[in-house]
Structures are given as C-alpha cells and as structure tokens.
Amino acid sequence: MxxxxxxxxxxxxxxxxxxxxxxxxxxxxxxxxxxxxxxLFGKAHTVMAEGGAAAAxxxxxxxxxxxxxxxxxxxGGKFLNNWRMAELHAKEAPDRVWELxxxxxxxDRTKDGKISQRNFGGHEYPRLAxxxxxxxxxxxxxxxxxxxxxxxEDEKLHGDPEAYIKxxxxxxxxxxxxxxxxxxxxxxxxxxxxxxxxxxxxxxGKLILFxxxxxxxxxxxxxxxxxxTSNSWEYTGDGHALALLAGAKLINMEFIQFHPTGxxxxxxxxxxxxxxxxxxDGGVLRNSEGRRFMFDYIPDVFKDKYATTExxxxxxxxxxxxxxxxxxxxxxxxxxxxxxxxxxxGRGSPQGGVYLDVSTRLxxxxxxxxxxxxxxxxxxxxxxxxxxxxxxxxxxxHYIMGGVEVDADTGAAxxxxxxxxxxxxxxxxxxxxxGGNSLSDLLVFGRRAGAGASAYVDGLKARPxxxxxxxxxxxxxxxxxxxxxxxxPYEVHQELQRTMNxxxxxxxxAEEITEALESVGKLRERAKGVGAPGGRIYNPGWHLALxxxxxxxxSECVARAALLREESRGGHTRDxxxxxxxEWRRKLLVCGASPxxxxxTVEERTQxxxxxxxxxxxxxxxxxxxxxxxxxxxxxxLVKE
Amino acid sequence: MGYKAKFRxxxxxxxxxxxxxxxxxxxxxxxxxxxxxxxxxxxAPDLAVRWNCKAGKCGSCSMEINGKPRLGCMTRMSTxxxxxxxxxxxxxxxxxxxxxxxxxxxxxAKAREIPSFTPPADVQPGxxxxxxxxxxxxxxxxxxxxxxxxxxxxxVIRDHEENKPAFAGPRFLMRIAELDMxxxxxxxxxxxxxxxxxxxxxxxxxxxTEVCPExxxxxxxxxxxxxxxVVDRKYDPLVWLGDKIFRRSRTTKN
Numbered sequence: 001m002x003x004x005x006x007x008x009x010x011x012x013x014x015x016x017x018x019x020x021x022x023x024x025x026x027x028x029x030x031x032x033x034x035x036x037x038x039x040l041f042g043k044a045h046t047v048m049a050e051g052g053a054a055a056a057x058x059x060x061x062x063x064x065x066x067x068x069x070x071x072x073x074x075x076g077g078k079f080l081n082n083w084r085m086a087e088l089h090a091k092e093a094p095d096r097v098w099e100l101x102x103x104x105x106x107x108d109r110t111k112d113g114k115i116s117q118r119n120f121g122g123h124e125y126p127r128l129a130x131x132x133x134x135x136x137x138x139x140x141x142x143x144x145x146x147x148x149x150x151x152x153e154d155e156k157l158h159g160d161p162e163a164y165i166k167x168x169x170x171x172x173x174x175x176x177x178x179x180x181x182x183x184x185x186x187x188x189x190x191x192x193x194x195x196x197x198x199x200x201x202x203x204x205g206k207l208i209l210f211x212x213x214x215x216x217x218x219x220x221x222x223x224x225x226x227x228x229t230s231n232s233w234e235y236t237g238d239g240h241a242l243a244l245l246a247g248a249k250l251i252n253m254e255f256i257q258f259h260p261t262g263x264x265x266x267x268x269x270x271x272x273x274x275x276x277x278x279x280x281d282g283g284v285l286r287n288s289e290g291r292r293f294m295f296d297y298i299p300d301v302f303k304d305k306y307a308t309t310e311x312x313x314x315x316x317x318x319x320x321x322x323x324x325x326x327x328x329x330x331x332x333x334x335x336x337x338x339x340x341x342x343x344x345x346g347r348g349s350p351q352g353g354v355y356l357d358v359s360t361r362l363x364x365x366x367x368x369x370x371x372x373x374x375x376x377x378x379x380x381x382x383x384x385x386x387x388x389x390x391x392x393x394x395x396x397x398h399y400i401m402g403g404v405e406v407d408a409d410t411g412a413a414x415x416x417x418x419x420x421x422x423x424x425x426x427x428x429x430x431x432x433x434x435g436g437n438s439l440s441d442l443l444v445f446g447r448r449a450g451a452g453a454s455a456y457v458d459g460l461k462a463r464p465x466x467x468x469x470x471x472x473x474x475x476x477x478x479x480x481x482x483x484x485x486x487x488x489p490y491e492v493h494q495e496l497q498r499t500m501n502x503x504x505x506x507x508x509x510a511e512e513i514t515e516a517l518e519s520v521g522k523l524r525e526r527a528k529g530v531g532a533p534g535g536r537i538y539n540p541g542w543h544l545a546l547x548x549x550x551x552x553x554x555s556e557c558v559a560r561a562a563l564l565r566e567e568s569r570g571g572h573t574r575d576x577x578x579x580x581x582x583e584w585r586r587k588l589l590v591c592g593a594s595p596x597x598x599x600x601t602v603e604e605r606t607q608x609x610x611x612x613x614x615x616x617x618x619x620x621x622x623x624x625x626x627x628x629x630x631x632x633x634x635x636x637x638l639v640k641e
Numbered sequence: 642m643g644y645k646a647k648f649r650x651x652x653x654x655x656x657x658x659x660x661x662x663x664x665x666x667x668x669x670x671x672x673x674x675x676x677x678x679x680x681x682x683x684x685a686p687d688l689a690v691r692w693n694c695k696a697g698k699c700g701s702c703s704m705e706i707n708g709k710p711r712l713g714c715m716t717r718m719s720t721x722x723x724x725x726x727x728x729x730x731x732x733x734x735x736x737x738x739x740x741x742x743x744x745x746x747x748x749x750a751k752a753r754e755i756p757s758f759t760p761p762a763d764v765q766p767g768x769x770x771x772x773x774x775x776x777x778x779x780x781x782x783x784x785x786x787x788x789x790x791x792x793x794x795x796x797v798i799r800d801h802e803e804n805k806p807a808f809a810g811p812r813f814l815m816r817i818a819e820l821d822m823x824x825x826x827x828x829x830x831x832x833x834x835x836x837x838x839x840x841x842x843x844x845x846x847x848x849x850t851e852v853c854p855e856x857x858x859x860x861x862x863x864x865x866x867x868x869x870x871v872v873d874r875k876y877d878p879l880v881w882l883g884d885k886i887f888r889r890s891r892t893t894k895n
Contacts, residue, residue, distance in 0.1 A: 040691070041749065042787055043699045098766035104758030104823065106776045106783060113770035131780065137698065138783060149757035161753060203738055232693040266670020272696045377696055380715050490682040534687025537654050538739040541686030
C-alpha cells in the first residue's frame with residue numbers, strides 16, 4: 001500500500017496550547033510547519049483547563065512580579081523544579097498572555113480595563129488571567145484562530161493557505177524516525193538524528209510519513225493509564241513513549257498530580273474536573289461532620305503562610321494584606337492527600353468524596369457569573385445545583401509533572417532534532433504543578449520549542465534522509481493489530497487502568513508498586529497479542545491497540561521511578577517513606593528505554609544547583625526546610641560575599 | 642439499578658449504512674456516550690464515534706439522538722424511559738465517514754473565509770484596555786465549543802447542499818458578530834456578512850439557538866443584531882459616519 005508522504009521543516013505533534021504556540025512560532029520564523037493531532041483541530045485537552053493562566057502582570061495586586069511567581073512555583077514543586085524553566089516561565093508569562101489578547105482573546109477585566117487576575121492555590125497574589133471558568137477554551141480558540149490568520153496571510157502571499165502551516169487532524173503518529181547523524185552532515189553523534197515521523201489517518205486508516213528534520217512533541221499527558229482521571233482519551237502518553245523509543249530521556253515520571261477536586265458521582269463522570277477556582281473564589285471543603293478539615297492539614301513548610309482560624313481565612317478574601325490565605329488554597333498535592341485521608345478515616349460523603357461548598361459562601365447570581373461551566377456541568381451531569389447545595393468531590397489523576405528532559409531555553413531533547421513542550425516535557429513543575437502554571441507553561445515553552453526547532457533547522461548543513469528500513473518497520477508495527485485476531489484491547493486497557501489506579505495511585509508503597517510492575521509486565525505480553533477486528537476506516541479498536549504500547553511503556557516508567565524514590569514529595573507520596581528528604585531533592589530519576597521498548601532503565605542524576613541570584617530570592621529559614629546542610633553552607637557563604 | 646436498554650445505532654461507511662439493533666446494559670447516572678463506549682468495549686469494537694472531554698466542553702460527540710442534535714456526553718440516560726428504544730444517528734448535514742463520525746470539513750473551510758481579528762496598528766500587546774461590560778457580548782459567543790450542531794440543524798443547509806457554498810452557517814455568522822462587537826476590531830464586516838457569508842439566508846427560526854449546548858442566544862444576540870447593523874449601514878449614512886468617528890476616538894486613547 002502507498003504511503004502518503006509530506007516534507008516539512010518542523011512537525012508539531014499535538015494541537016493543544018503548547019503545540020499550537022510552537023507551530024505559530026515556527027511558521028512566524030518562516031518554517032514550513034505541520035501540526036499533527038489525534039482529534040479535530042480545536043478539541044485538544046487544553047479546552048478543559050478552567051481556572052486561568054498564571055502571569056505576574058500585577059493588574060490586581062501591583063506587588064506581584066516575576067520573582068514572587070518564581071518563588072511560588074519553586075515552593076509548589078518542592079524545590080525539585082528545573083529552576084531555569086521556572087525562571088523563564090515567570091519572566092515571560094505576561095508577554096505571552098498579552099500576545100493572546102492582541103490575537104483576539106477576550107479575558108475578564110479589572111475595573112480599570114486591564115486583564116483581571118484571580119486567586120489560586122499556591123499563588124501569593126491574584127495572578128490567573130481568566131475568562132470565567134473556561135480559560136482553556138479561550139486559549140485554544142485564540143491560538144486556532146491565530147493559525148487561521150496566518151493561513152489567510154499565506155493565501156494572500158502565496159495563493160495557498162496551507163503553504164506554510166497545515167493541520168493534519170485526526171492523524172496519529174506512531175513512530176519518530178531517525179537517521180545516522182553522519183548521513184545528515186552532523187558530527188557523528190551516537191544514536192542518530194530525527195529525520196521524520198510516521199503515522200496513520202484515523203479517518204481512513206491510510207499511512208502517512210513526514211520527512212522533517214525537527215519534531216516538536218506537544219502531546220500532553222498520560223492520564224488514560226488511570227481509571228479515575230480528568231483526562232480525555234487522547235492522553236495515552238504518546239509523546240512520552242515516542243521520545244523514549246527515539247532514545248530521549250524522561251525525568252520526574254514518579255510525580256503525578258492528583259487534582260483534589262474531581263467529580264465523584266455519577267460514576268460515568270467520576271474524575272471530571274471541578275475547577276480550583278471554586279476554592280479561589282471562596283468555596284470551602286468540609287467533611288461529613290461539617291468540619292473545614294483543611295486547617296488540620298497545613299504542613300510545617302507552609303505553617304506561616306496559611307490562616308489557622310476560619311475567621312482569618314474568611315477575612316483574607318477581602319483583605320489579603322493583613323490576613324493569611326485559607327488552607328483550602330494549599331498546593332494541590334496537599335489538598336488531595338487531605339481529602340484522601342478524610343475519606344479513609346470514615347469522614348467522607350455518601351459517594352466517597354468530601355463536600356465542596358460555594359453555595360453558602362457567595363450569592364447565587366455571583367456563582368453563576370464566576371463559575372458558569374461548573375454550574376452547568378453539575379446541573380446537567382449530576383442534577384446538583386451548586387448555588388444551593390454542596391458538591392461532592394475527590395482526587396482525580398490530572399497531570400504528570402514528569403516528561404521529556406529538555407533544555408530550558410530551546411525545548412531541545414537529548415536527541416538532535418527532537419523538541420518537547422507543555423505537559424509532555426519535564427522539569428518545569430518539579431514534583432507538583434501549581435494551578436494556572438500549566439496554561440502559561442504551554443505558551444512560554446511552546447513558543448520556545450517552536451523557536452528552538454526553527455533555529456535547529458537553520459543550523460543544519462543537510463536534511464537527514466529517512467531510511468527505508470525504518471519506514472518498513474514502522475509500517476509493520478502500525479498494521480500488526482489489524483492482522484491479528486487476539487484479545488480485545490479494551491480489556492487490557494481496563495486492567496492497566498485498575499492496576500495503576502490501585503497500586504501506583506495517590507498513596508504508594510513498595511509492595512504495591514512491585515505488584516504493579518509485575519502486572520504491567522504481564523499486560524505488555526498480552527498487549528503484543530491484541531487484535532482489532534474491522535477495517536482500517538475509523539476503527540477505534542485498532543487505534544487503542546496502538547495506543548496501548550505507549551500507555552504500558554509510560555506506566556512502567558512511572559512505577560519504576562516511584563519504587564526508587566524513597567521519600568514523599570509533591571505528587572509522589574510513599575506510605576513507607578512519609579518524609580521529604582533533602583538528599584532526594586538533589587536527585588532526578590531519569591528513565592530511558594531500548595529502541596524496541598522492551599527494556600526500561602532508570603538512573604539517578606544530580607539536580608544542578610540553583611543559580612546564585614535565584615537562590616538569593618529565598619529566605620534561609622525557608623531553604624532550610626528543603627536543602628541539605630552542605631547546600632545550606634554554600635548558601636551562607638554566598639550571602640556573606 | 643442497571644437495566645438493559647434497546648439501542649438502534651447507525652452503522653455504515655462510504656455512503657451506505659443501516660440502523661443496527663443492540664441490547665446493552667445501562668447503569669445509574671450514565672449518559673448516551675457511556676452506552677456507545679460500552680458497545681465499543683463489548684459488542685462492536687470498531688464502532689466509530691468522536692469524543693474527547695466527556696464533560697460538554699470540547700464539542701466532539703455531536704450526534705442525533707432520537708432525531709435531535711445532542712452531545713452524547715450531556716444526554717443522560719435517565720431522560721429516557723427504560724423500555725424506550727434509543728436511536729442514535731450521525732449529524733445529517735455533513736457527509737458520513739463511518740457510523741457516527743461525519744466529515745465536518747465544511748466548518749473548517751468556512752472558518753477560514755472569515756477575515757481574522759483586526760486590531761488597530763498602533764496598539765501594542767499589554768496596552769489593551771476594555772471594560773467588562775464591553776467584552777461580555779463577544780464573550781458570550783466565544784463560549785462556543787464548535788460542536789457544529791447549529792450548522793447541522795440549520796434548515797438553510799440541512800437539506801440544501803446547494804446553499805453550502807454561499808452560507809457560513811450560524812456558527813460562523815456568529816463569529817462575524819463576535820468580531821464586529823469586539824471593542825478593538827477595526828475591520829468592516831457588515832457588507833461581507835450579507836454578501837459573502839450569507840447572513841440574508843437566515844430567517845431567524847432560532848433552530849440554532851435551541852440546539853446550542855452552551856445556551857448561547859445565537860439568533861437573538863448575534864444574528865439579529867448583525868442583521869440590524871447591516872440594515873443600518875445600508876440605509877443610514879449618519880450611523881456609518883458616527884461609527885467611523887467613534888472607532889477612531891476609541892483606538893487613539895490609551
């Protein structure tokens with residue numbers, strides 16, 4: 001069968017916030033750019049983001065600036081973050097948000113006509129640019145419309161709207177292709193360079209090949225390896241797996257964010273997100289005894305930043321200068337663990353969550369104005385009127401902090417020609433991401449990866465040529481499930497989801513993770529035999545059979561790293577190692593895989609020390625809670641200078 | 642609870658197909674999309690359906706349920722009687738690719754025909770100042786999740802293929818209104834709305850508003866005001882002049 005073939009400078013895989021921003025950048029830098037996405041254009045998971053994009057514009061509180069944002073981000077990530085990424089993010093987020101406005105986005109406004117900013121967990125000042133509780137949709141639509149605007153420009157200039165930027169929608173990439181480095185005029189680096197990407201059209205099952213020297217991964221996360229998740233079907237860890245199979249490394253894979261507030265009822269919507277804005281705008285968490293239990297869960301490292309009485313917490317909403325924040329706005333990992341503990345202690349709601357109440361906190365009209373889609377979602381899906389009664393909520397697998405190890409400034413992975421941005425990349429958020437830092441991350445590092453890929457293409461002496469062997473192998477791999485009459489892939493998928501949910505979930509222990517690894521091993525064997533009856537045209541069974549490879553590979557990375565890290569930090573909580581260890585803070589766990597994916601390795605690597613001017617932004621008293629004696633001595637010496 | 646429901650689902654590809662009968666388990670709190678997924682997992686692994694967020698936010702799972710355009714993820718099974726046969730078919734206005742999946746490229750082609758947001762050349766990013774009340778009108782239209790059910794239900798094109806080239810459909814006429822009401826958009830959109838995008842075809846039957854899962858008042862708030870602006874423009878030179886002056890004064894203040 002013929003394989004459709006296209007030549008591009010930059011291929012962006014994924015059309016969420018990071019992918020679109022990367023593609024826009026590459027096209028603006030004159031590169032012929034393809035956007036390849038599994039869903040229709042404009043449906044990416046970014047539309048689900050509700051709260052907002054964190055950017056220290058200082059529109060609501062003029063004390064805010066990039067340094068405060070940087071500190072909040074590092075604290076939220078428990079100091080495991082790649083500090084250079086956290087720095088770039090905090091510095092550049094305002095420009096990226098303003099740029100969206102110039103492309104037509106309509107954010108909510110302050111009284112003096114600027115972009116309004118709302119409070120969110122872990123952010124010291126009101127910082128999230130937002131549109132009600134549908135900020136992600138606004139962002140996707142704006143970026144989508146920016147792509148269309150560029151296409152209209154190209155039509156005027158070149159007579160073809162798709163001359164420089166084209167969307168390949170409902171198209172799945174199954175392999176990145178590599179070529180020996182020397183053949184591409186390189187210095188002969190081991191392992192080769194990116195030369196293209198291979199995949200299939202979901203719509204008709206035809207195969208497609210991109211010849212391209214640069215690929216930007218922007219595929220989002222891995223939530224579909226878990227039963228209870230806020231993530232859509234697309235979140236099968238494709239980019240994580242593609243990077244591994246191409247020889248790149250993943251870091252921080254043990255850190256998974258369980259968002260504290262997912263819907264718990266009805267069962268069919270279990271896991272769907274309830275935005276943190278509910279708490280940012282005054283909503284409180286209560287257990288079955290009516291107690292605002294978050295006051296019982298303020299960890300030592302945050303003791304002086306959070307209110308200890310309900311009175312102080314309530315005053316904070318109107319007077320932030322003289323009161324500390326309510327503990328409902330602790331970082332997400334803290335709140336998720338607290339809810340988990342309350343439910344385990346028998347103080348949960350009838351359907352196994354806790355109560356999130358905004359109905360007694362704000363007038364009904366104000367709730368509908370500020371949280372329209374939450375109001376709509378509960379009314380339509382659960383028959384609950386959030387202006388009149390509390391919601392029931394519980395933790396849901398929401399975001400993976402881990403991902404492709406990249407250079408902070410360019411988004412470049414260790415494989416030449418490979419770039420990554422957004423959720424699929426690792427480092428920016430450390431061990432736990434703050435709400436609102438995702439949308440801004442997508443914009444800041446999407447742009448940087450697009451620019452990084454463009455610069456890489458400019459620097460090439462010759463374009464690497466795709467080898468026929470790699471195409472033959474990719475073709476055979478993609479078609480294999482159709483040629484087998486084995487087990488139904490849905491069964492393997494469901495078992496994987498249960499395994500990860502039960503054994504490598506929010507609270508972990510060695511025996512359970514070991515059990516999960518055994519079970520994932522068996523599932524990988526079974527996955528080799530799954531078959532997909534039916535033809536090639538829009539055949540979801542076939543698509544799932546191919547996605548399984550990715551989910552299994554990524555799940556193994558998560559479990560292996562989780563077993564090795566013997567401490568609790570952010571999105572990784574070990575029941576058998578409950579404390580946070582300064583020694584472990586200096587270590588990153590780096591996952592790699594053999595080219596056929598059969599072996600996953602995990603290595604320890606030392607985290608580079610924070611740059612002097614950045615570490616000086618923190619107080620000694622705070623650093624002491626996170627870093628080793630040795631690091632503290634270095635800090636003291638630095639301050640003395 | 643849990644019961645067995647009778648489903649009739651359209652199956653087919655390449656212009657041919659038929660309704661296929663299924664009996665399938667239904668549990669408390671489920672929506673139609675859950676049942677379609679159960680069919681995939683247990684009886685018809687190659688049954689094609691689009692979906693993403695499962696929370697009414699992405700607009701992927703548009704289908705016709707008992708003849709009405711609905712999002713599968715927002716249609717609760719409890720709204721049907723247990724002995725009722727539920728018929729699920731693809732959107733009628735767009736060509737079927739397979740089963741419940743249709744070729745919606747018409748919509749993407751129309752999106753590209755609408756000139757993009759055009760801000761004044763002298764306003765830099767970060768300098769935009771707008772009042773909440775002035776952005777709210779366009780914000781209502783930007784709630785659109787592009788499920789394309791308004792275009793699907795619109796009688797101008799639902800059974801009139803011949804009108805498709807000249808008609809953008811409610812979704813994209815609303816987009817023109819959205820841009821026209823954007824406080825910083827300086828493009829002139831009124832003549833084109835009428836002459837190029839087919840605003841005149843709309844005879845305000847409000848079918849689009851009725852099916853909108855975001856409850857956007859497409860007809861009342863976007864299409865009718867847009868029609869009024871076109872009429873004003875056509876017949877009242879003073880309004881046109883005033884509009885020009887008003888725009889200029891607004892874009893120079895900072």
